[in-house]
Amino acid sequence: MEKKWILVIVGLVFLAGWQAYYLYNEVNAKPEKKEAEAVEVAKKEENLASIKNVDHFFKNETYYVVEGENEDGRDMIVWVGEDKKVYSEIAKKGLSEGQMIDYVKANHDAKEIIDIRLGMEDEIPLWEVVYLDDQDRYTYYYGYFETGKRYEIYRLKESEQK
Missing domain, CATH: 3.10.450.40 (Nuclear Transport Factor 2; Chain: A,)
Incomplete structure (x- = not known):
């Protein structure tokens, strides 16, 4: 058994x-x-x-x-x-990955770059850069492929609930 x-x-x-x-x-x-x-x-x-x-x-x-x-x-x-x-x-018509990182660091308070990738929204080619800003917020920055200028930006702050 x-x-x-x-x-x-x-x-x-x-x-x-x-x-x-x-x-x-x-x-x-x-x-x-x-x-x-x-x-x-x-x-x-x-x-x-x-x-x-x-x-x-x-x-x-x-x-x-x-x-x-x-x-x-x-x-x-x-x-x-x-x-x-x-x-x-x-x-060559757009920014390279390195140029986009330099742009974000120079124009936004990017303390640490987490991720960068090409994307598209509403048939507009974009760079998506995820970084920690000077307030330790995760920031999703969407910049135009050609110039890097801001298309959209989202900031996420950790919840302060304990």
């Missing part, structure tokens, strides 16, 4: 482990699949010959940002929406 219960428990542990593995793979496969689809759309629509970077942007809409070089050797940035709508720019 004890062997039967041991086998049942081992079987249940095995089944639970298999289900957890399957769920983990399913959850992680979807973003990779969508990124791969965005790369294919960018290659087709903007004649990208090589890909340098792929990132995602989630706000009101989801975009995949594909950075690469087109067949003419120009560095391009391609924003691909979930609906496969494509917007592209020559990379």
